Amino acid sequence: MDGYAPLLTERDESTQPAVRFNVLGPLEVLKDGVDYAPTTPKVLRLLAMLVTRPGKIVHVDSIMHELWANDPPRTVRTTMHTYVHHLRRCIEQNGLADDAESLLVTKPPGYLMRIDPEQVDVFGFQRLHLRGRELLRRREYAGAATAFRSALDLWSGPPLSNVHCGPVLSGYVVELLEQRRSALSLRIEAEIRGGMHLELIGELRTLVAGNPLDESLHGQLMRVLGRSGRRSDAMAFYRQLRARLNDELGVEPCDELQLLHHELLAEGEHGR
Structure with a gap:
């Protein structure tokens, strides 16, 4: 933002920030490989609120809503100031900055962490995700798959897994999980378009077993099975999905899956 002083965290010879913040798994504050994240639950939640918006003001009302939802204590502002102090x-x-008040800044109407987005792993994930989408659009399938794999490798578990998330952070976690699902689906799509079929069958069967109503995953599995000479298996998975959708949701598979099923049937007819 305008008027900001240079970052207070020193950079090493490779220009990477000395302090890094991990969100894609447990919330961590890493310096020289050591995690210095606070252990007090609400202080950890406060840190999460600030780290997920690096360099931006987080309104006190948003922080209070996250920490106490609709039941704040009578001394809410005093208590919040205590958490900021901690x-x-x-x-x-822990020597995370030369001056704590210049890193964790009081700036009405709230607070901000004066850190670079690149110090937070989620921003690296999102950059690689966008890179993969661009390469996929340009039909550079191997490069796209590599970018998506690199993005997914930044994850070590569910986001903010050590934080007892309130209403604000819970919504953020849901958004991140959707972004991860997108990156995984696009990585598989890039590999399918790049000619990987047999190699993906095992992974896709595992993913389908864990997501029995996910039509996108079923479609990808049916495609790789069909292209691997296993049309009967592909159609069997279609029938299983159709039965589940009918029994549990009362709906038919999406148009794309129905079309894929018809194509597999037609290929079988032509092969006779």
Whole structure:
């Protein structure tokens, strides 16, 4: 934002920030490979609110809603200031910045962490995700798959898995999980278009078993099975999905899956 001083976290010779923040798994504050994240639950949630919006003001009302939802204590602002104090003390005691108040800034109407987005793993994930989408659009399938794999490799588990998330952070976690699902689906799509069929069958069968109503995954599995000479298996998975959708949701498979099923049937007829 305008008027910001240079980042207070020093950079090493490779220009990477000395302090990094991981969101895609447990919330971590890493310096020289050591995690210095606070352990007090609400202080950790406060840190999560600030780290997920690096360099931007997080309104006090948003913080209070996350920490207490609709039941704030009578001394809510005093209590929140106490949590900010504890977070600054954590920064100072662990040498995460030369000046804690210049890293965790009070800036009406809220607070901000004066850090670069690139210090947070989620921004690296999103950059690689966008890179993969661009390469896929240009039909550079191997490069796209590599970009998506690199993005997914940044994940170590469910986002903010050590944080007891309130209403604000819970919505953020749902959004991140959808982005991960998209990256995984597009990585598989890039590999299918690049000619990988047999190699994907095992992974897709595992994914389908864990997501029995996911039509997109079923479609990808049916495609790789069909292109691997296993049309009967592909159609068997279609019948299983159709039965589940009818029994549990009262709906038919989507048009794309129905078309794929008809194509597999037609290929079988032509092969006779």
